[in-house]
Amino acid sequence: MNDHRMTTDALIIGSGIAGAVAALTLAEAGVETTILTAGEELTWGNTSLAQGGIVYTSEEDSPKSLEKDILTAGWNHNYIRAVRHLAQHGPEILKKVLIEKYPVPFSKTHDSWNLTKEGGHSIARILYCADHTGKNIMETLAEALNASPNIRILTSRTAIDLLTTGHHARHTDYQYSLNNQCVGAYVFNEENKSVETILARFTMLATGGVGQVFLHTTNTQSSIGSGLAMAQRAGAKLMNCEYIQFHPTALYGGAKRGERRFLVSEAVRGEGAKLVNGSGEAFMPKYDERADLAPRDIVTRAIMDEMLHSGADCVYLDVSNNVDCDIHERFPTISQNCANMGVDICSQPIPVVPAAHYFCGGVLTDINGRTTLDRLYAAGETSCTGVHGANRLASTSLLEGLVWGYGAANDIAKHLAHKKTILTRKLVDSIPDWQSPGNIENEDPALIAQDWATVRNTMWNYVGIARNKYRLNRAFADLRNLYKNLQDFYRKTPPSKPIIDLFHGSQCAYIITLAAMRNKQSKGCHFRVR
Structure with missing residues (x-):
């Protein structure tokens, strides 16, 4: 086999929380796993940017309560079975994976977890690590990935196309078959500028969101919807692609056009901060009875309405008069980024504007992460599990990525254990290496x-x-x-x-x-x- 061609039991495209947890779960089951990241490091992606936290539970909480909050935020457009699955099994999977197996340093006092409340939640149930929860989660998972002997990590890789028997196989047995199967991907290696053929018994898309197709976004440069595009070309069903959540509070100023805007976490409002207009008026109570803790879609439209009527370029988040905690200790990253712009959040309001943040739709999957294309799974923001419906409840994204990454990996491992899916010599030989569509050097x-x-x-x-x-x-x-x-x-x-x-x-x-x-x-x- 040539240098640009390899085989693996499981190929995971993307290294955020969904892809990382899937890879670790598969490796633990003895599955040979290959994970790709477009960056130079595994921590390069949206998960590392997550500030607020991850949904857990408390003594006063219940699956029914979380389920109700998710459905309310999602305008009851959610898939109830998926919501129930997350609400019932999410906390136990989080405890097993991120507390016991790969311990993340979540904030606690003595033996009790410190839990916070965010918009749309009826109770404090969110675990956090100051205002850099995602960063701590990814650093913990990346360390475990690097230590695993069953995981091959390929950095600076960009998937071009999913390989399918219906589109790529040359043998007539597959060309005449009604069953289209995903058998890996063509992958661009940025280091040597070559295209690799990676054949896999199972493939998972965990490529993240779509924010970078909008002018203003909180997302990393890789969030361009590549998983969505590849899945559609391969023939997988997509769902809810019109539902784009705009985060109401991205830091105004400091970002050039096309660059990621710094996110000011919803947890800041959860701790008591108020949105005010240029006159210092707290305006959210006139839009929703939940005021500053209303779901994100409502807060975003309220901000846009205020800006439209006043002609202002932004509104403000007033922390100084409303937050009881030590603001610099609770939100060190936010405090520092504002300070870099000359804003002392203890005495000055933070200028904020909405920005494209989270994709509520994606590649349609079932409870186990299976898509409508055989051998293809999806998890995390690139997938549509039905959990979020028409609008995402704050801090459910990390939990969804964890739960579906974990579940999909277990489902793949189960199929591999029963030898149900193999890469036969006939199938491997029928998939050609990448052939460049042209050779005109006209990239500008x-x-x-x-x-x-x-x-x-x-x-x-x-x-x-x-x-x-x-x-x-x-x-x-x-x-x-x-x-x-x-x-x-x-x-x-x-x-x-x-x-x-x-x-x-x-x-x-x-x-x-x-x-x-x-x-x-x-x-x-x-x-x-x-």
Whole structure:
């Protein structure tokens, strides 16, 4: 087998909490596992940016209470079976994985966990590590991944396409078969600029979110919807792609266009901070009885309404007069980032604006993370389990990634133990290595930058917080033309990471726009004014 071709029992594309937990669970079961990350380190991704925390439980809590809060935040558009699965099994899986097996230093006093409350929650049930919970989780998981003998870690890798028997196999036995199966992926190796063929008995998408297709986002550069784009091309079913949650409080200022905006955690409001306008008026009570702790979609629209009526570029989060805790100790990362901009959060309000934050839709999966394409699983933000419905409840994302990553891995291990899925010699030989669609060296960074600007401005202006049919129709026409031109360009040019990312990002934007056009009912974070 050549240097650009390898086989593995399980291929996991993405190294956030869902991918990392899946890899560790598989490795523990003795499964040969390969995990890919687009960055140079495993901690490179959205999970590390999670500030607020992860949903757990308390003595006053119950699965029924958590279930009710999730359904309320999700506008009852949720899949009740998935919500119930998370509410009933989430805390026990968290305890097993992140407290007992791979201990994360969550905040505690003596023998009791310190729990906080965020928007949409009826009770304090969220575990946290100051305001860098995701960072601590990923550092703990990355250490375990690096120590595992059953895990092959491939950094600086970008998946180009999922390999399927229906699209890629050359043997007539597969070409005539009604059953399409995922058997790995073509992967771009950024270090040596080559394309690798990775064949796998099972493949999992854990590629994260879509925020970078919008002009303003809290997401990392890799959040371009690559898993969504690859899954659609492979024939897997997608769901709820119109539901994009905009976080109401991203730090205003300091970020250039297209760069990630720094997130000011909802936990700050959970500790008592109030949103105020330029006149210092706390405005949330006039929009919702839950005031500053209303679900994110409601808070985001309230902020946009205030900005629209006042003509201001931002609103403010007033911490100084409302928070009882030691603000610098409780939120050190937020405090430092604000200080870098010249804002002392103990005496000055924090300027904030909404930004694209979390994708509530994705590749449709069942309770075990299985997609509609055989041998393909999905977990984390790239998947649609049905837990979030039309709007995500705060701090459920990390728990969902943990639960579905863990469950999918156990399901894969079970199938592998029964030898139900094998990579036969006939199948391996029938999948060709990557053949470049063209050899014209016409990649131009200026053109790529301009195309990204088109995608991000179009999505922000026409498929953003408030949508209507005229904006969506304009977005559809513009993105359709761009996507067609990129397909023509893609066929003539050798692959590179910038080109692959642009191709995936433009397809992702097109998918979201189509879903938003088709759904004429305003609900949750798909808000249509007409």
